[in-house]
Amino acid sequence: METIPNLAGKTVLITGATDGIGKELGKLFAPTGAKLILHGRNPRRLSSAIEEISKETGNTDITPVLADFSSLDQVRAMAENVQKTTNRLHFLINNAGHYPNGKIITEDGFEQTLQVNYLSPFLLTVSLIPILTAKDQSRIVNLSSIGHRLVWHNIKDPQMKFFWRWVAYCRSKLLVIPATRELAEQLADTNITVNCIHPGIIRTKLIRMLPLSWGNSVHEGAKTVLNLATNPEFDHVSGKYLEKEKIVQASAIARSHKLQKSLWRVSLRWAGLNTSKATIKPK
Numbered sequence: 001m002e003t004i005p006n007l008a009g010k011t012v013l014i015t016g017a018t019d020g021i022g023k024e025l026g027k028l029f030a031p032t033g034a035k036l037i038l039h040g041r042n043p044r045r046l047s048s049a050i051e052e053i054s055k056e057t058g059n060t061d062i063t064p065v066l067a068d069f070s071s072l073d074q075v076r077a078m079a080e081n082v083q084k085t086t087n088r089l090h091f092l093i094n095n096a097g098h099y100p101n102g103k104i105i106t107e108d109g110f111e112q113t114l115q116v117n118y119l120s121p122f123l124l125t126v127s128l129i130p131i132l133t134a135k136d137q138s139r140i141v142n143l144s145s146i147g148h149r150l151v152w153h154n155i156k157d158p159q160m161k162f163f164w165r166w167v168a169y170c171r172s173k174l175l176v177i178p179a180t181r182e183l184a185e186q187l188a189d190t191n192i193t194v195n196c197i198h199p200g201i202i203r204t205k206l207i208r209m210l211p212l213s214w215g216n217s218v219h220e221g222a223k224t225v226l227n228l229a230t231n232p233e234f235d236h237v238s239g240k241y242l243e244k245e246k247i248v249q250a251s252a253i254a255r256s257h258k259l260q261k262s263l264w265r266v267s268l269r270w271a272g273l274n275t276s277k278a279t280i281k282p283k
């Protein structure tokens with residue numbers, strides 16, 4: 001029997017909750033008593049996922065929030081909506097992600113995978129810091145990937161001149177790691193922790209694009225994320241990269257302090273945030 005953490009009175013936001021790991025995570029968080037805010041990009045898919053989660057778990061305290069992560073304006077609007085829904089967020093699970101079909105430059109001028117998998121979660125997270133900040137603990141969990149080990153970064157080329165699908169995917173997941181480390185440093189004297197995770201190879205539509213037909217179930221994948229988000233073992237752990245349940249060393253480039261600092265500066269600029277403010281430290 002799996003232990004269900006008691007999260008009554010807590011609020012959880014899961015992005016990309018319409019499929020795969022995110023939807024399963026909704027099913028794992030629902031019986032904890034937490035209030036759920038579930039994100040999707042498609043209204044029909046989102047209401048059907050919420051209906052399925054409510055039916056299976058009996059938790060009807062679920063608020064939908066929409067945004068296509070290919071649009072920074074939609075992410076900004078989503079952050080505002082979340083803050084209208086709640087003035088306190090305890091868990092932010094940055095799970096939404098895609099594997100590209102081909103090269104697309106978004107309306108904001110970025111290669112789409114970079115924007116959906118890295119820049120939009122960055123903007124969302126920074127925008128939600130005010131409601132994550134409190135006297136009690138909050139946790140941010142970012143979905144990275146073991147694939148980050150296969151690539152180098154190129155933050156000077158956000159339109160990816162030479163496009164290769166798996167490189168675009170792995171690079172976007174690489175950037176999640178230095179951004180997590182920098183955010184952890186900036187939030188060191190707050191009650192917010194931030195970590196990132198490779199949940200294992202999980203049989204979802206994303207992994208079928210690779211194409212891989214093997215892997216663990218979505219339940220196994222979601223359990224690793226729930227564990228990082230709720231296990232007291234990680235109460236004081238921040239800035240780490242996990243593969244499944246274990247804290248491991250990310251690749252050398254993912255741990256580069258120089259990349260961490262320049263990525264933070266460039267991400268603020270890309271996201272249209274005030275670049276004179278190199279930190280997001282809450283007051």
Ligand SMILES: NC(=O)c1ccc[n+]([C@@H]2O[C@H](COP(=O)([O-])OP(=O)(O)OC[C@H]3O[C@@H](n4cnc5c(N)ncnc54)[C@H](OP(=O)(O)O)[C@@H]3O)[C@@H](O)[C@H]2O)c1
Pocket residue numbers: 015016017018019020021022040041042045067068069070094095096097098116143144145146198199200201202203204205206207215
């Ligand atoms: N599966 C794996 O083996 C594996 C391994 C390492 C890391 N991960 C990471 O785990 C996370 C979840 O992946 P998954 O395997 O569960 O994939 P999935 O089944 O394809 O689910 C991805 C979720 O992200 C949403 N999404 C995709 N594009 C979006 C966009 N433009 N705007 C907003 N939402 C968008 C999807 O919405 P729709 O339902 O509308 O498509 C869906 O809810 C991803 O960040 C992925 O990189 C997965």
